[in-house]
Amino acid sequence: MFQERPAPIAPAEPSRRHALVAVPALREKLAPGVGELWLAAHFARLPLDALLPGSRQARAAAVTALEDPRRAVVACNERAVRQGIGVGMGLNAALALVPGLHVLERRPAAEAALLDRLGRWALQFTPVVSLEPPGAVLAEVRGSLDLFGGAMALVRRALAGLSASGLSASLALAPTPRAALWLARAGLAMTVTRVDMLPGIAARLPLACLQWPEDAVATLDGLGIASVADLLRLPRAGFATRFGPRLLEELDEGLGRRPAPRRRHVVPERFDERLELPAAAEAVAVLQPSLERLLARLEAFLRARASGIRALRVDLLHRGRPPTRLSLALARMARDGEALRELLDERLGRCRLAEPVVALRLRSGVLSPLQLRDAGLFERGRSADPEATARLLDLLRARLGHDAVFGVLPVPEHRPERAFRIAEPGNLAGLPVPWPATRPARPLWMLAEPQPLDGWAGALVTGPERIETGWWDGHDVRRDYYVALSRAGVRLWIFRERPPGQGWFLHGVFG
Amino acid sequence: MSDALEELLRHPALWRGGDAGAPETIPTGFCALDAELPGGGWPVATLIELLVPAAGIGEIRLLLPALRRLTAATAGPPRWIAWLAPPHLPYAPALADAGLDPAHMLVIRPRAGVDRLWAMEQALRSGACAVVLGWAGPAHDAALRRLKLAAEEGATPAFLLRSPAHRGDPSPAALRLALAARDSGLDVEILKSRGGGPARVERLPIH
Numbered sequence: 154m155f156q157e158r159p160a161p162i163a164p165a166e167p168s169r170r171h172a173l174v175a176v177p178a179l180r181e182k183l184a185p186g187v188g189e190l191w192l193a194a195h196f197a198r199l200p201l202d203a204l205l206p207g208s209r210q211a212r213a214a215a216v217t218a219l220e221d222p223r224r225a226v227v228a229c230n231e232r233a234v235r236q237g238i239g240v241g242m243g244l245n246a247a248l249a250l251v252p253g254l255h256v257l258e259r260r261p262a263a264e265a266a267l268l269d270r271l272g273r274w275a276l277q278f279t280p281v282v283s284l285e286p287p288g289a290v291l292a293e294v295r296g297s298l299d300l301f302g303g304a305m306a307l308v309r310r311a312l313a314g315l316s317a318s319g320l321s322a323s324l325a326l327a328p329t330p331r332a333a334l335w336l337a338r339a340g341l342a343m344t345v346t347r348v349d350m351l352p353g354i355a356a357r358l359p360l361a362c363l364q365w366p367e368d369a370v371a372t373l374d375g376l377g378i379a380s381v382a383d384l385l386r387l388p389r390a391g392f393a394t395r396f397g398p399r400l401l402e403e404l405d406e407g408l409g410r411r412p413a414p415r416r417r418h419v420v421p422e423r424f425d426e427r428l429e430l431p432a433a434a435e436a437v438a439v440l441q442p443s444l445e446r447l448l449a450r451l452e453a454f455l456r457a458r459a460s461g462i463r464a465l466r467v468d469l470l471h472r473g474r475p476p477t478r479l480s481l482a483l484a485r486m487a488r489d490g491e492a493l494r495e496l497l498d499e500r501l502g503r504c505r506l507a508e509p510v511v512a513l514r515l516r517s518g519v520l521s522p523l524q525l526r527d528a529g530l531f532e533r534g535r536s537a538d539p540e541a542t543a544r545l546l547d548l549l550r551a552r553l554g555h556d557a558v559f560g561v562l563p564v565p566e567h568r569p570e571r572a573f574r575i576a577e578p579g580n581l582a583g584l585p586v587p588w589p590a591t592r593p594a595r596p597l598w599m600l601a602e603p604q605p606l607d608g609w610a611g612a613l614v615t616g617p618e619r620i621e622t623g624w625w626d627g628h629d630v631r632r633d634y635y636v637a638l639s640r641a642g643v644r645l646w647i648f649r650e651r652p653p654g655q656g657w658f659l660h661g662v663f664g
Numbered sequence: 665m666s667d668a669l670e671e672l673l674r675h676p677a678l679w680r681g682g683d684a685g686a687p688e689t690i691p692t693g694f695c696a697l698d699a700e701l702p703g704g705g706w707p708v709a710t711l712i713e714l715l716v717p718a719a720g721i722g723e724i725r726l727l728l729p730a731l732r733r734l735t736a737a738t739a740g741p742p743r744w745i746a747w748l749a750p751p752h753l754p755y756a757p758a759l760a761d762a763g764l765d766p767a768h769m770l771v772i773r774p775r776a777g778v779d780r781l782w783a784m785e786q787a788l789r790s791g792a793c794a795v796v797l798g799w800a801g802p803a804h805d806a807a808l809r810r811l812k813l814a815a816e817e818g819a820t821p822a823f824l825l826r827s828p829a830h831r832g833d834p835s836p837a838a839l840r841l842a843l844a845a846r847d848s849g850l851d852v853e854i855l856k857s858r859g860g861g862p863a864r865v866e867r868l869p870i871h
Contacts, residue, residue, distance in 0.1 A: 542744070545790040549783055553774045562766050563756040573756035578744070578770045595761060597724045598752035614848075642845025643720040662752060664724035 190295040190304070190346065192278070193333035194311065194322045196271070197240075197340075199288040200228040203263040205255075206319050214255040217244050227259055264288070274314065278307060283330070283415040289337065291330045291415065304344050327351065330415055331407035335381075338362040348409035355408060356382035363403070369396050424454045424462075424517035433472070433509035437501045440469070440510060444501075445494060447515040452490035455520070461486035464518025467497060471508035479504065481551065484543040486521060492544070499551040546578060567622040568630045569595070569660060570603075593618045594636075596646040596661030603658040606647060612638045621651070636663070693729020694868055697852060701839070702860035706730050709819040711812035713837035715828040715855075719751040721845040723825060725870040726852075727797070728762050734794040734821070735768045743794040744770035746787045749780045750799055768794065781807050788814035788822050797823045802830075809836045831855070 196202065200216040213236055215229035224244035226233075236251045248254055264287060271290050275282045278301070281293035294307060301307040308324050315322050325336035326344040332351050336343060339362040345354055358381045360370060372395070378384055384404070393401045406413035428443050444467070455461060463483045468476040479500045487493055549558045560578035564571060572595075593615070616635030632648040639645055646661035689703035698704045706712060716723045731745055745768045747754050756766050772787065774780050784798040788811065796815075803811075808824070815822040828842060840856040849867035854860070 541790050541792040545744075545787060545792040548786055548790075549772060553772070553779055553783060557773050557775065559771050560766070560769050561754055561756040561759075561771060563760045569757075579767050595755060595758035597755055597758045597762070598720060598750070599755035600752055638848070639718075641718040641721070643718050644722070644848075645720070661755060661758075662720035664720050664722070 188295060189293055189328055190298070190326055191328070191330040191333040192275075192292045192294045192307070192311070192324065192326050193285075193289055193330065193337040194271070194275070194292075194315070194324050195289045195334065195337035195340075196268075196320065196322050197288065197338075198228045198230065198321055199264050199267060200259050201230060201257065202320050203267040204257045204260060212253065212255055213238065213251050214257060215244075215247055216257045216259050218259040261287075271320075275311075278311065281417060283417060285330075285334060289334055291333065293330075294326070304346075308342075308344075329407055329409045329413060331403060331413055332409070335362045335407060338364065351408045352385065356380070356385055360384065365400060365403075369400060372396070422458070422520050424451050424515065424520075426450060427470075427512055427514040429512045430510060433511050435506065435509050437504060437506060440501065440513065443513050444497065444515075445490070447513060448490035448494055448497075451493070451515060451517060452488060455488045455517075458520060460520040460522055461488040462517045462520060463487070465493060465497075466516045466518075467500075468514040468516070469504075469506070469510045470512040470514060472511050474508050476514070477504065477506070477508075477510075481547075482555070484546040484550075496547055496551045499548065503552070542579070567620055568628070569599070569620070569634075571628075573599070593634075594663075596644075597664035598662040600660055600662075603648070603660045606657040606659050609637075609647070609657040611640060611645070614638055614644070617649075619651075620648075634660070690730060690733050692726075693733075694726070694865075694870075696865050696868060700854055700860075700863040700865055702857050706821060707838050707858070708734075708821045710815050710838040710858075711808065711822045711824060711836065712839045713808075713824045713826060713835055713841070715831055715840070715842040716825050717828050717844060721843060722850045722870045723843055726843070726850060726868070727823060728764075730821075731795060732763050735765065744768060744787070744792060746770045746772060746793045746796040746798075748772045748784050748787065748796060748798040748800070749774060750797070777801055781811070784822070784824075785810055785814040788820045789818045791818040791820065793818070793820050795821050795823065797825065799825050801826075805834050805836065812836050812838070 201214060204216065205214060213230065213233035215226045215233050215238055217224040217226055226238060226240055226242045226244070226247055228240065229238050229247075233247075233251065233254065238247045238250060238254070244256065248256070268284055268286060268288070268290065272282050272284045275290050275292045279292050279294050279297045283291045285291055294301075294304075298304055298307065301310060304326055308326070311324060312322070323337045323340045323342060325333050325341055326346075327333035327336055328345065328348045328351065332345065332355065335355065335358055336345070339358050341358075343354075345351060360373065360378065360380060363381070365373075373384065378387070389401065402411065405411040426447060428447050430440070430443055434440050451465075463486060464481065465483070465487075466478060466480040468478050470476045479497065481493070481496055481500065483496075546558060558578065560576045561573050562576045564574050566572045614636040616637075617633035618635075619633055621631045622629070631651040633651060634646060634648045637645045637647050644663035645659055646663065647657050647659050649655070649657055688708050689701070689705035690708055691698050691705040692701065714723055714726075735743065735745060745764065747769065750771065750773075754769060754771060756769070759769065760766055770787075770793070772783050774783050780798065780800045781803055784796060784800060787793050787796045798811075800807075800811075811822055811824065814820075824837065831842065835856070837856065838858045840854070842853040842855055844851040844853070846867055850870050852865040852868055854863040854865075856862070
């Protein structure tokens with residue numbers, strides 16, 4: 154397809170040229186990005202910074218993803234780099250270089266939370282902020298330049314704020330958001346103010362800063378395309394056929410040839426109020442009236458916004474001591490102050506006040522729109538009521554702890570101890586197709602660990618069922634299972650390791 | 665009455681007016697046992713006590729047909745089969761083999777003994793459970809009475825599995841059975857039933 158390379162096809166879109174010819178007066182308006190200036194902050198070390206604040210990275214640290222079989226390093230700190238570790242290096246190689254390397258497991262949720270915080274932080278510069286997962290934030294700052302005393306001053310201020318939080322970022326400014334991203338990813342701390350300069354500058358960038366899908370990069374590599382400059386020399390039509398229109402659009406967006414609408418980062422609204430107690434409270438019961446007042450305000454706040462919450466935190470503030478924190482995570486959306494109070498009562502009831510409480514602070518999680526439902530005739534009847542279901546989970550977990558309440562799901566797997574998993578109750582996500590029940594019966598009760606049966610002398614009822622599998626992941630199992638009857642008349646599921654000789658183990662009870 | 669209609673009328677999700685007198689029941693799935701039980705089955709909205717000498721003699725297999733019936737497809741989210749402080753973990757593959765939808769399982773494992781009775785009461789009262797199976801350990805008469813009230817309030821059958829050591833204790837349960845394993849079957853002794861007398865079913869063939 155690219156045999157005619159290096160056919161000198163300038164990246165100009167015929168349809169666009171046509172439009173401009175037809176309506177030349179619109180040229181200024183059509184060229185997007187004019188007047189805009191985007192600040193991109195790229196956080197290459199976000200996976201690490203999200204897990205370990207910079208101030209606590211005293212030794213060489215690296216993050217790897219568990220699902221990656223090589224456990225390649227996705228981010229590492231300065232110390233690790235100085236000792237020869239780099240992104241993309243396999244974990245084994247990294248540990249061989251630095252045996253004392255602090256290895257952390259990647260947590261996308263923590264990264265998303267940090268990026269969200271960074272988005273909120275960027276709102277101090279401009280109201281137009283957009284998150285660019287996995288590791289960048291964009292802000293349109295043209296209108297704010299005067300306020301902050303110019304682009305350089307703004308960048309200095311942003312960098313100072315970030316380094317105070319122990320975060321390292323690469324910042325760049327460009328007239329289109331995508332070009333700003335490219336520059337920031339390439340680590341080029343530069344400011345480009347004019348759209349017509351973009352093609353020339355982009356041509357000097359490495360391909361990697363586009364962050365294109367691996368297969369596209371591999372194909373380009375096969376074609377001998379190593380830089381954006383090479384890329385821009387490719388024929389448009391052939392490129393679109395080969396890689397799809399999306400990547401071409403990205404290029405055009407970056408170079409300001411087509412508009413690139415971005416979703417605004419909107420800071421979610423939360424409830425956060427504090428109430429001073431009339432007198433320091435020594436007992437939980439004394440807190441009740443104040444807590445009820447705060448909950449009533451929360452309810453009014455939520456009603457006015459037709460919203461509900463799924464998380465709530467209560468801080469019991471002490472004088473000169475860190476607050477006592479109680480947090481509730483709810484299985485269902487809540488708005489009703491009374492229902493929340495019931496749940497908090499469960500928590501407060503088991504809370505010992507080490508210090509007198511001088512004030513309360515109530516903070517909600519993110520608000521979500523509440524779907525209103527009419528209270529039906531059979532609201533408390535026998536049909537499956539989602540409210541009742543979720544309320545029960547919340548209530549049990551508030552008192553017993555989150556992990557004391559769970560569901561169990563089957564997993565298609567031959568090894569009995571791996572043929573199920575603990576799951577969120579009622580959550581069918583990831584439920585495999587039913588395992589064909591052609592195998593012999595399984596016991597209704599499973600022991601947490603097989604228990605050795607010393608001197609077993611009961612009667613074997615059926616068996617053996619040979620289970621021999623798992624050699625590929627190192628947890629191999631070679632067992633002969635039997636159904637047996639204990640002297641008390643309990644039907645047991647027992648096994649003997651193969652080759653025999655290690656005695657019998659109890660694994661399940663037929664119930 | 666046709667079998668299909670009979671079946672329909674026994675569906676736990678069906679509410680029938682005007683029959684508040686006799687307690688509602690569902691078949692146990694074992695004809696020999698149904699014949700001895702007043703109403704021809706398990707009462708569905710009250711406390712049932714099973715005295716089990718050793719965990720695993722067949723007490724769950726005895727309940728499987730009822731569990732299937734109680735969780736038969738209803739619209740909306742699942743009503744739970746709540747396992748409260750079970751002696752071992754319910755094994756999902758075996759439950760699925762037995763025709764129970766794993767999405768209905770709710771395992772509750774409180775650490776403290778007092779929390780067991782509390783959790784069982786909450787589960788019953790919520791109306792969110794199709795059935796609650798509880799291994800509550802020692803409990804006073806008053807605590808059991810609370811469980812029975814909660815079961816009635818939530819219209820949820822409560823099976824309380826206890827040791828035969830409690831056989832002599834007073835119990836408010838509407839139905840009390842003592843189980844014993846015999847020849848790969850189950851001997852069921854009816855100690856107490858509302859509207860019926862003591863009876864015995866021998867070698868119930870549970871599979």
